Amino acid sequence: MSPERRKFKRASAEERKEALIEATLELVAEKGVRGATVRDIAERADVTQGLIRHYFSSKEELMTAAYEHHMVRITDLTSAPLKEISADASGRLAAFVSASLRPPVMEPTAVALWAGFLNKVQQDAHMRQIHQRTYDYFRHKLAEMIAAALEEAGRPASPARLHHLAVACNAVIDGLWMEGGALPEIFAEDELPKIGLESVGAILGLNLENKVDQP
Amino acid sequence: MSPERRKFKRASAEERKEALIEATLELVAEKGVRGATVRDIAERADVTQGLIRHYFSSKEELMTAAYEHHMVRITDLTSAPLKEISADASGRLAAFVSASLRPPVMEPTAVALWAGFLNKVQQDAHMRQIHQRTYDYFRHKLAEMIAAALEEAGRPASPARLHHLAVACNAVIDGLWMEGGALPEIFAEDELPKIGLESVGAILGLNLENKVDQP
DNA sequence: CAGTTAATTATACACTTGAATAATTACTGG
DNA sequence: CCAGTAATTATTCAAGTGTATAATTAACTG
Numbered sequence: 001m002s003p004e005r006r007k008f009k010r011a012s013a014e015e016r017k018e019a020l021i022e023a024t025l026e027l028v029a030e031k032g033v034r035g036a037t038v039r040d041i042a043e044r045a046d047v048t049q050g051l052i053r054h055y056f057s058s059k060e061e062l063m064t065a066a067y068e069h070h071m072v073r074i075t076d077l078t079s080a081p082l083k084e085i086s087a088d089a090s091g092r093l094a095a096f097v098s099a100s101l102r103p104p105v106m107e108p109t110a111v112a113l114w115a116g117f118l119n120k121v122q123q124d125a126h127m128r129q130i131h132q133r134t135y136d137y138f139r140h141k142l143a144e145m146i147a148a149a150l151e152e153a154g155r156p157a158s159p160a161r162l163h164h165l166a167v168a169c170n171a172v173i174d175g176l177w178m179e180g181g182a183l184p185e186i187f188a189e190d191e192l193p194k195i196g197l198e199s200v201g202a203i204l205g206l207n208l209e210n211k212v213d214q215p
Numbered sequence: 216m217s218p219e220r221r222k223f224k225r226a227s228a229e230e231r232k233e234a235l236i237e238a239t240l241e242l243v244a245e246k247g248v249r250g251a252t253v254r255d256i257a258e259r260a261d262v263t264q265g266l267i268r269h270y271f272s273s274k275e276e277l278m279t280a281a282y283e284h285h286m287v288r289i290t291d292l293t294s295a296p297l298k299e300i301s302a303d304a305s306g307r308l309a310a311f312v313s314a315s316l317r318p319p320v321m322e323p324t325a326v327a328l329w330a331g332f333l334n335k336v337q338q339d340a341h342m343r344q345i346h347q348r349t350y351d352y353f354r355h356k357l358a359e360m361i362a363a364a365l366e367e368a369g370r371p372a373s374p375a376r377l378h379h380l381a382v383a384c385n386a387v388i389d390g391l392w393m394e395g396g397a398l399p400e401i402f403a404e405d406e407l408p409k410i411g412l413e414s415v416g417a418i419l420g421l422n423l424e425n426k427v428d429q430p
Numbered sequence: 431c432a433g434t435t436a437a438t439t440a441t442a443c444a445c446t447t448g449a450a451t452a453a454t455t456a457c458t459g460g
Numbered sequence: 461c462c463a464g465t466a467a468t469t470a471t472t473c474a475a476g477t478g479t480a481t482a483a484t485t486a487a488c489t490g
Contacts, residue, residue, distance in 0.1 A: 038479090048438070049478090058478080111333075164409075168391075171394055175385065178390070182333070198379065222455095252448085263468070265450090268449070274448065
């Protein structure tokens with residue numbers, strides 16, 4: 001009996017692209033961009049390797065699409081909690097900080113992805129542009145919320161000071177995000193959001209800790 | 216005329232290993248572990264590829280040696296400034312924070328290296344051990360210095376609180392280190408050490424800013 | 431239900447990779 | 461100055477890589 005040709009189902013372009021991108025992100029998190037081979041990706045997406053080039057003209061293009069997909073998702077995930085919160089400025093800030101330090105934003109795979117893509121981001125102009133855009137959005141949003149919270153407390157800050165504060169708060173969040181993602185087992189549940197609120201609060205001179213309840 | 220055999224000079228094992236390790240670190244920072252091929256490494260170290268296996272039994276072993284070399288260097292670089300400072304506890308803490316946010320500790324290549332090695336660190340037991348050791352050392356040292364500084368200020372902290380504070384301060388430093396390394400062009404000279412001292416000071420309730428002068 | 435076409439699989443190719451082995455040659459100790 | 465030997469180069473190999481192309485077949489359309 002000759003080896004039978006593999007059975008398959010047709011899928012819409014959207015479904016297939018989505019599946020390929022998810023598989024790509026998983027593998028980049030596990031082995032980096034170069035370790036995620038087209039054969040691995042195809043296998044995980046449950047198709048054969050030739051199909052990749054039917055939807056993406058090169059591995060490069062697939063990587064770029066996957067990165068963009070990931071960044072958009074992260075942006076959405078940190079923005080979503082803000083929509084449903086009609087609290088005061090400090091409450092909104094607290095919600096933002098807290099959401100950034102919990103799953104699904106803070107996850108081991110997210111940190112691994114960040115690391116896996118860094119090289120490519122630094123060397124590929126298009127990737128760097130995607131990164132820059134997301135990063136700027138984040139910092140701008142954070143600065144905005146800090147400004148509002150400080151005004152609310154009757155202590156408005158100068159633009160220069162605001163810049164400093166935004167960089168500092170962003171660093172706390174990024175640093176905790178990284179530690180939590182890189183060494184998830186050494187932190188207790190809710191420990192990092194708590195530390196984050198405490199630290200951002202200390203830097204800004206605000207009390208954020210009782211501003212947000214466990215979602 | 217037949218292509219002449221390449222001329223070469225013999226070197227001591229130490230020299231050659233050192234050169235190979237430096238070349239490895241450069242290339243890992245540029246292209247990640249898988250992108251740093253033995254041929255690339257050999258070329259950058261100005262030898263032919265066969266020589267690598269004369270000194271290291273596999274690429275794996277070279278990578279491990281390079282990673283360890285790098286981690287030891289980082290540890291030394293952050294410890295060195297403390298030796299020559301006979302200041303009070305808060306002064307020593309300030310020096311540590313400041314040194315961590317300047318070259319040669321904070322550099323684009325250092326962040327790229329961190330990212331380049333992350334995958335391997337998470338998957339290789341020996342690498343993870345090296346990483347864990349360095350990380351524990353860092354946090355322990357930081358916690359120690361925070362404890363001393365708080366006692367000096369007449370506000371000793373409980374172990375639990377100390378743990379929180381050490382995690383938070385470590386996160387600020389890591390986060391700023393990452394931002395400075397990933398986007399070096401957007402920060403002014405001395406801006407990050409200043410923000411670091413300000414933020415760590417705010418978290419601990421100490422004034423660290425005039426504790427350290429530009430080295 | 432037959433005909434068509436695009437989605438999918440299968441195969442082939444040129445090149446890179448880590449590793450292994452063979453061939454040279456720079457240095458050292460007498 | 462002359463072996464001897466270990467450091468170094470050169471060559472080979474099998475496996476893996478991205479890409480290109482040919483062969484099939486699932487699903488739609490009339």
